[in-house]
Amino acid sequence: MASARLRLARVIFRSAEPGPEQFLPYPVGKAFGARDVLYRRFSEGRRKRPGTVCLHGVLYQPPAGLRGPLIVTTSIIVGGSSGLGRAVAQRFADRGDTVIITSRTTAHADTVATEIGGTTRGMAVDLSRPETIAAALVDVREVDNLVISAIAQGVNSLADFDIAEAIRAVTIKLVGYTETVRALRDRFTLDASVVLFGGLAKERPYPGSTMVTAFNGGITGLVKTLAVEIAPHRVNAIHPGVVGDSPKWRDVPDHPHVPRTPIGRLVTTAEVVDATEFLLRNTGVNAQDLFVDGGLLVT
Numbered sequence: 218m219a220s221a222r223l224r225l226a227r228v229i230f231r232s233a234e235p236g237p238e239q240f241l242p243y244p245v246g247k248a249f250g251a252r253d254v255l256y257r258r259f260s261e262g263r264r265k266r267p268g269t270v271c272l273h274g275v276l277y278q279p280p281a282g283l284r285g286p287l288i289v290t291t292s293i294i295v296g297g298s299s300g301l302g303r304a305v306a307q308r309f310a311d312r313g314d315t316v317i318i319t320s321r322t323t324a325h326a327d328t329v330a331t332e333i334g335g336t337t338r339g340m341a342v343d344l345s346r347p348e349t350i351a352a353a354l355v356d357v358r359e360v361d362n363l364v365i366s367a368i369a370q371g372v373n374s375l376a377d378f379d380i381a382e383a384i385r386a387v388t389i390k391l392v393g394y395t396e397t398v399r400a401l402r403d404r405f406t407l408d409a410s411v412v413l414f415g416g417l418a419k420e421r422p423y424p425g426s427t428m429v430t431a432f433n434g435g436i437t438g439l440v441k442t443l444a445v446e447i448a449p450h451r452v453n454a455i456h457p458g459v460v461g462d463s464p465k466w467r468d469v470p471d472h473p474h475v476p477r478t479p480i481g482r483l484v485t486t487a488e489v490v491d492a493t494e495f496l497l498r499n500t501g502v503n504a505q506d507l508f509v510d511g512g513l514l515v516t
């Protein structure tokens with residue numbers, strides 16, 4: 218019997234010969250046959266080695282002449298056209314996911330999607346206009362991993378407060394992130410999960426970070442309420458410290474956080490991507506804030 222934990226997944230064999238993909242069977246506990254269904258439910262599926270898949274502890278192999286199977290995971294990264302979101306998208310594309318990245322413009326989304334490669338495709342989504350988000354995402358068919366990293370960069374201090382910019386920044390991070398989850402919720406696969414990007418500025422403000430500190434604090438609230446609202450799907454937040462090799466910081470030498478960070482350096486994009494992957498994959502972690510800061514918070 219299918220429990221709530223079971224997921225709908227697709228097992229695809231690609232023919233060794235050029236031609237259309239073939240969708241072949243795997244009734245759990247039986248060997249693969251030549252003709253069966255496209256979709257089956259299973260509680261556990263992962264690649265053991267190329268050309269095999271393990272379901273319920275049983276290792277399956279494709280019929281002769283076919284290679285695969287692949288368990289296709291769909292990952293959407295809202296804000297995947299740059300920086301940390303783009304690096305997450307690259308990691309997922311490299312491992313064979315179907316990846317969707319977004320930018321505010323179709324042209325930039327498409328350009329970056331091509332650069333990332335694989336089956337990555339781009340979409341235009343503007344989180345500063347939350348009423349347009351649902352329509353912008355209407356072509357997304359299913360979601361296993363949802364990562365939202367979009368941000369309007371900039372400083373906005375009280376001394377020189379730009380109200381329009383403040384409203385835009387907060388709208389993107391809080392209303393836009395929430396509406397994105399709501400809009401895609403009906404296409405979540407059974408074990409889909411969500412990662413929202415916050416940042417260490419929520420705990421360590423700097424001059425001009427008033428809005429950043431406030432909205433990243435709001436991300437902590439969002440994961441708590443969304444974990445209840447979208448249960449049993451999981452939602453977690455990642456809060457990077459200053460990411461030394463990200464586009465925002467890579468040309469800024471001698472960041473003052475370096476001598477204050479116990480690991481003796483700034484964290485890297487690869488470390489943030491790895492932590493994001495962990496939050497999406499680990500089925501027990503939910504409603505958490507994960508700091509990836511090299512230990513800065515304890516100093």
Ligand SMILES: NC(=O)c1ccc[n+]([C@@H]2O[C@H](COP(=O)([O-])OP(=O)(O)OC[C@H]3O[C@@H](n4cnc5c(N)ncnc54)[C@H](OP(=O)(O)O)[C@@H]3O)[C@@H](O)[C@H]2O)c1
Nearest residue numbers: 296298299300301320321343344345367368414416460463
């Ligand atoms: N970099 C760091 O050191 C660091 C540290 C702590 C936390 N973070 C967090 O990590 C996340 C990513 O930061 P990043 O530095 O990698 O950012 P980034 O390189 O500036 O990329 C920002 C992304 O947001 C998108 N975006 C901008 N305005 C948008 C809007 N109105 N609607 C939808 N998307 C929009 C951009 O797309 P287009 O420009 O193509 O439209 C781009 O894909 C952010 O949430 C940030 O708070 C970063």
